[in-house]
Amino acid sequence: MTLDDALVTFIAESGELLQDMEAALLNIGDGEADSEAVNAIFRAAHTIKGSAGLFGLDHVVAFTHVAESVLDVVRTGDCPLDPELVALLLACRDHLGHLLATVQSDGLAEDLALTEAGEPLLARLQVYLEPSAPPAPASDTWSISLRFGPSVLCNGMDPMSFLRYLGTLGTIERIATLADTLPPLAEMDPECCYLGFEIALRSSASKADIEGVFDFVREDCHIAITPPESTMSDAIRQIESSPDTPERLGDTLVRTGSVTRAELASALHQQASGDGNRPIGEILIAQGAASAPVVEAALARQGKARDARGLDGSSIRVDADKLDRLINLVGELIITTASANLIARRARNVQFQECSSTLSALVEEVRNSALQLRMVKIGATFNRFQRVVHDVARELGKDIALHVSGEDTELDKTVVEKIGDPLTHLVRNAMDHGIEAAEVRAARGKAAAGAIALHAYHDSGTIVIEVADDGGGLNRERILAKALERGLVEPGRVLSDPEVFALVFEPGFSTAEKVTNLSGRGVGMDVVKRNITALRGTVGIDSIEGVGTTVTVRLPLTLAIINGFQVGVGRSVFVIPLDMVDECVELRAEPGHDFADLRGQILPLLRLRQLFAVAGVPGPRQSVVVVKYAGQRVGLVVDTLLGESQTVIKPLGKLFQKLDCISGSSILGSGEVALILDVPALLRAAPAAAMAGAVPSTEVAMS
Structure with missing residues (x-):
């Protein structure tokens, strides 16, 4: 590993340690920090300091x-770790993050301006290091239980000489003679x-020094040395703050x-002699x-x-760019496999078709594994x-x-990285105006x-993120009045609650009575919607005045490869995300009806031929693909059902970025281009009367 590689690893690991430090500080109550949380924060700071020293980052x-x-x-x-000290340590954590970010961008050279910016923090920290009162004297009295063996005198040893020598290590404050084994x-x-x-x-001597006094009679004596209370507390603190390095229990106690x-x-000798099933810790306590x-x-x-070692051993750090390249190669592999499948079918060669089918199954497994590598839990963002x-x-x-x-x-x-800022604005807005x-x-x-x-939860191939508060809720009448004032709504037009609440996403829209440094300028909610839309997601608001507000964000699970369902309209091929396909049925109705009766449920119909102006005349038999999203359903009328396929999402060019109801494109095995349908946009394009629950004038039988 080169120095540059080591520095990259140091920056990455330090970033994780800073996140752990922040999480531990935020979880600490008012002055009620448990020792494990404090030790975790201490170890994080200690590790960063030690690693920074290896790179000569003296200012860090x-x-x-x-x-x-x-x-x-x-x-x-x-x-005590009170709220003021927690806030100070959080500020120090932020400053450390800035120092490390500078190292990442500018190298090992010190940024003097940034170092000076940390001086006020150091001054505040020094206050906690100044002695406020002389510490209470700690107990340093050892308790020694000593029983000489019966043959100690025969071996020429004088027990009293050992006691006198013991006195050279300190002061013998008390000595009691035990005569309970004295015979008649x-x-x-x-x-x-x-x-x-x-x-x-x-005495201030160590346990090993005290034990050394009795080296010559150890084999014939029973000696139990109990450390002072302060020494025992120090040992426990030393054990709790030790690094997560796996070692045997005895080694830890000796160290x-x-x-x-x-x-x-x-x-250990006693354990090997017959107490093989008895834990070594239990034996040490008994002795x-x-x-x-x-x-x-x-x-x-x-x-x-042991747990930390298991976690470290089961994971490795991989550069995100390498994962991106892997996903791109898997995408090209899927396209090539689709071409091979098409050639196999046209060749009518059974063996070729079997090999092609096996290859497709393997490629699908590779695809699933590759995509799983890019999947991360949203908990880190939360x-x-x-x-x-x-x-x-x-x-x-x-x-x-x-x-x-x-x-x-x-x-x-990729979605996780881009959703952080919109969610931050929603949370801050809820705190400022909601609560x-x-x-x-x-x-x-x-x-x-x-x-x-x-x-957060999964629903129909999407991830749903809800930001809810128990604040005052949205004032429908105030929003509507502001919209009329700005000309966003025509006078006399009747809007549903979701339509009224959606007005807050209009650029510059705000009903705040005062502007704060957090919000109220009308800048932000439109950016939230724009960023979410750029991720092919949607955002909606549900609110009850006086009770609270819930903002619901729906996002695709992945932006790279999906399971698709291909349909044909004329000579064009469209792809529908498979997770949003509810069912497929045959259409038996006269042309022109925009609604259908599907087992007693009203279903709006959307004819893709008309929507995308596909040339030609539809055949005598058409099918309906029922798609669902966010609890709504619509039937897409198509000419043919082509089946499932692995779909590599390709972005549309700048010329087509504002194309309605299309979210991307994909290359088929034949080399032709298929358009990927934007189901949320299709639901918005469905007949308004059907979405409102209107009853069709003529029932349409579907099977």
């Missing part, structure tokens, strides 16, 4: 070091040692000084070598390290809005909670805290 290291020091103070419990006088052997000792040693190598060796809280902390860290809601709510002085559901819903990476002030909500009998919900 210097800034991150101060933030890391504050987080360390929080970890030790000396400083008649049975006593003067060459045997029957005494034990309980010792309280005040953190919780047990010594000798104690671990003794426990008194380790405390239960320390072992539990080490086991928890071991489990998380998580961005935790920060948006947090910051905007503070700015507006409102208490607003964000509820997210459907975050595991997947869609194409009322606390006193207004109280007067209306609502909870003081407002709520915004983001929900």
Whole structure:
């Protein structure tokens, strides 16, 4: 790996760590941060600092070091993580993001202006590092339980000499002699040692140093050394903040000084001697070598390290451009396969047709696998809005909670990248104009805290994203009055609620009584609709005044390759997205009827020959393809049904970009071009009377 490749990896991984840091900070309550969340934030900062140092990014290291020091103070419990500190750390996270973005665009050179911009943040961080009061003295008294073996005197060892030497490591504050194993006088052997000792040693020495005092008699003695409470707490904190590196439990305990190598060796020997099924942690606790809280902390860290290793081992980082090239090649492969299938059918060669059929099946599997590589969960996009809601709510002085559901819903990476800005505007708009002030909500009998919900799910080959709030809702009469004032609606025209609410997407349209730095200028909602339309999606609004508003965005799952259903009209071929095809039926009706009775349901008909001015006269038998989208249905009248096909979406040229009811094109196996139908646009083009539920004058029998 070259230095440039390593730098790209560092930037990418640091970006993910910053996202994790932001998510953890936003999930922390007011001063109620759990130790795992704080440790996760600390590890993210520590990793970024260490990696930045490898590339000589001293300005990044210097800034991150101060933030890391504050987080360390929080970890030790000396400083509460209150909302003010959370906001400061979020600002530091943003500054780190700017520093890394500069490295990505300009290289390793320091941007002095950007570094200076971080000075106020460093000054605010330093306040948390200044000692406010002398720390309370931590307990440093070790508890030692010592029982010499019976033969210690025979071996020439004086137990008292070991106790005197132990005193050189500190101060023996208390010593109690244990005589519970002392036999009756008649049975006593003067060459045997029957005494034990309980010792309280005040010392700053390590556990290994204390254990070393008894090296010469370890084999004949039972020694249990319990660390001071402060040392135990330090060990637990050290274990919890250690990197997610998988290692055995004993190694973790030795590395953190919780047990010594000798104690671990003794426990392993006991396990091998007959306690093979007994966990090593349980043996260490039983021997008194380790405390239960320390072992539990080490086991928890071991489990998380194992999970992290499993996740890391099951995924690799791939450049998005490589995936795009793969999708393009798969698209060309599909077109070539379609040509081979056509040649096989024309040749009437059975073996050729069988091979061609097998090839088509394999290509379809390759296509599905390739497309799946580009599918990402929308949860990462949704998580961005935790920060948006947090910051905007503070700015507006409102208490607003964000509820997210459907975050595991997947869609194409390209769509995810382009939907972020429109959703951001919708969320900010809902917070500014949708959610009322606390006193207004109280007067209306609502909870003081407002709520915004983001929900995603799949429906008919599309992904549906709903942005809902429990605010005041849209005022239909005010919108209509504003539209009449601007000449957007003819006087006297009757509009349905969806038609009235759709007026807010007109350029420059706004009913806001005052302009804020967030919204109210009438700039934004039209851009939202334009961006969503550019993704071949639709957007609609449903609102109840006084209750709330829901904005529904529908987007295609992918912009590259779809399963299509080919139909013929004259000599032209059209492709309908297969996920939107409900059923196909034969048309038995006289020409001219725009409605049909399909099993008692009114179905509007749309004749593609007339809509696209296809030359020629329709045959005696026509078919109807019933398509559905967003709960609406329309029947497309066609000449022939050509069947399913894998369809590679090709964009239309600039000359045809404003062509109604067409969303793209595709190349057939014959080399001809087929147009891909835009089903939402076709529904809008269907007879207005049918969409309103009008009853046809003549029933049409369909089968």
